[in-house]
Amino acid sequence: FSQDQNPTSFPPSFVNQGQNQETSIPNQTEASQQFNSPPPPVFTQSDASNQTSDSMVAQLKPKHSSKVPLIGIVVLFLILIVGALAYFLLNKGSQANTTNNSGNNTVTKPQTTLTYWGLWEPSTVMQDIIQQYQNQNPNVVISYIQQTKTDYRTRLQSAIEGGTGPDIFRYHNTWFPMIKSDMQPDSEKVINMDDYYPIIKENAVIGGETFGVPLGFDTLMLYYNTQKLQSAGISQPPTTWEGLIDSAEKLTVADPKSGIQIGGIALGTTNNVDNWSDIIGLLLMQNGSDPAKEIPTEILDFYTQFASSKNVWDATLPSSTYAFATEKAAMIFAPSWRAHEIRAINPNLQFKTAPVPQLSGSDTVNWATYWLEGVSRQSKNADEAWKFLAYLSSSENLIKLYAAESQSSAERKFGEPYPRLSLSSTLQSDPVVGSVISQGQSAQSWYLCSRTFDDGLNDGIIKYFEDAINAINKGAASNTVIPTLTSGINQKLSLFGVTSQN
Known part of the structure; x- marks a missing residue:
């Protein structure tokens, strides 16, 4: 993926809100007025004059029966209250889970x-x-x-x-x-x-x-021009650093007057090797070094030799990505997203990627940046x-x-490689990102990742390494730059509370 895109903004959307509905519950007076009490018994004068006290008691028994409809009134009233309450609760729950664009119902859960x-x-x-x-x-x-x-x-x-x-x-x-x-x-x-x-x-x-x-x-990978390797009689990209040196020397085109015309591999400098700090980090991790404790001089000498004694690259060539795209470099190290940049410069370039070279006889160690x-x-x-x-x-x-990333521009043929192990098999055969997948299990990382724009650990430590490598390329012995380099690294690590490899 290209890391130089213009920012855009994704606009927010909103959920409409309405007003709560109120449910009316009848009060006790209104409910009671819905039922009329039965009339009291009616007695004639003749009936009253002929009755004894016993017969009057018997005659008044129907008045006791008026308690039956009174109990019914109470039962019906209670049923009405319970029913109204149930209706209110059910209706309120329905409103809480309903969105109505007309505004009659509302989502009670806050947005x-x-x-x-x-x-x-x-x-x-x-x-x-x-x-x-x-x-x-x-x-x-x-x-x-x-x-x-x-x-x-x-x-x-x-x-x-x-x-x-x-x-x-x-x-x-x-x-x-x-x-x-x-x-x-x-x-x-x-x-x-x-x-x-x-x-x-x-x-x-x-x-x-x-x-x-x-x-x-993403990981650091070896990009190689398939046609140039074939023309030089190299059947496979190198898998060891010794093999890389041999292949780079065969691929370099130079003459005494005009210097290097085609670099075999973009290594040895800082001004025109786009991901040089990642390469230094890779070498340190493969060597088993803890940069917080020691920086072996052999690492700096090994890197700078490509622009000095090996003469396969120099500071006059274009930046490594552009040089590779324009066939001024046969091989470069870069993460997967550089492929989009290369295709934008030269859509017809024939290239592939391979895992980075390893130290002979050592455990496989690769470089992650993501x-x-x-x-x-x-x-x-x-x-x-x-x-x-x-x-x-x-x-x-x-x-x-x-898929969306792959279709976002004409130059993009793939998206960001998957971080999940379960998806790795879907990309293993890809000519570019397949190398990322094959290196994931053995990848390591440290504070030498390029283009993080952090103005902190990475940028600060990279600057100390840049000064050291530039000094060596100007003739300084590697052991003379180590004290300043080590002091600067530890100062930057201490600033952010890092005291050992983590």
């Missing part, structure tokens, strides 16, 4: 608006899935706003701390130490992380609580936000997102 800050996906990609969720949850409105990459992390935290931030936001997998105080975990446990790559669980689950869930996943969705600690609707993220990150909706 919840969730503000969602995205970064790379335009609203056109997100709108269908969001609308489906709103249809299923008519009391929830999702306001999606695509942000620009400039100062994104600092703007996000400033907005959250100022009370104007989003409920849901996108963040990079390396950002947790910087933004942990602004994050609300999934307290209701609606997200199940069992179906995700190990590095995702490591980054998202902290102290037993889930703080994020990804909609995509984004997650999190929930703000300031959100008043955190549980509802996590409920929406559980819906959004479901397998069904990840497939829909992938």
Whole structure:
């Protein structure tokens, strides 16, 4: 996916509200007037004069029978009251679960608006899935706003701390130490992380609580020009670093007067290798190094040799992505989204990707860099936000997102690779993102991820490495730059409370 898109806004929708209906219940007086008491017995004068006291008692017994209809009145009155009460309660419940556009009935459950800050996906990609969720949850409105990459992390935290931030936001997998105080975990446990790559669980689950869930996943890959490899007699892309050096030397085209015309591999410099810091991070992870404790000089010497002693790349060539697209570089390292940029520059270029080379005889280690969705600690609707993220990150909706992303522009042939293990088989044979899938299980990450725009851990540590590599390329010995490099790294880690590899 391209990381330089213009922001758009997804407009909120609203649910109409009406007024409560009142139900009239008859009062006791009105109810009683519906029934007339029976008339008292009538006696004639002759009857009264002829009766003894005993016969009068017998004659008055019909007056006692008037209690029967009186009891009936009470029973009927109670039935009327119970019936009216039942009708009122049933009618009120019906109103609470009914929406009427005329405004006669109303949804009594309050409307919840969730503000969602995205970064790379335009609203056109997100709108269908969001609308489906709103249809299923008519009391929830999702306001999606695509942000620009400039100062994104600092703007996000400033907005959250100022009370104007989003409920849901996108963040990079390396950002947790910087933004942990602004994050609300999934307290209701609606997200199940069992179906995700190990590095995702490591980054998202902290102290037993889930703080994020990804909609995509990415790794560093080796891009290669299939025609150039074939012309150089290379049948397969290299799988080891020794093999990479050999292939790069065969693919390089240079002459003593004009220098390098076609670089075998874009490595060794910082000014024109687009993802150079990720490559350094990969080398450190493959070497088993903890950058918080040590930076082996061998790592810096190995990287810079491609622009010095190996002469397969130099600082005069175009930036690596553009050089590869215009066939000035035979191989480059890049994440999957760079393929869209390459196709936009040269739609006819024949290329594929492969997993990154490994150290001979060592465990397989790859490099992950990806984004997650999190929930703000300031959100008043955190549980509802996590409920929406559980819906959004479901397998069904990840497939829909992938399809929408694939159709969002002419250059896009695929979406963000799936972060779920259960979906990996659907992309394994893809000539570009298949390499992402094959590397997911063994991917690691650290604070050397390029283009996170965090103005914090990544950008700060990358700057220290940049100064060190540039100094070596100008003639400095690698051991002389290590003290300053190590001191700068530890200073930046300490600023965000990172004291060891995490």
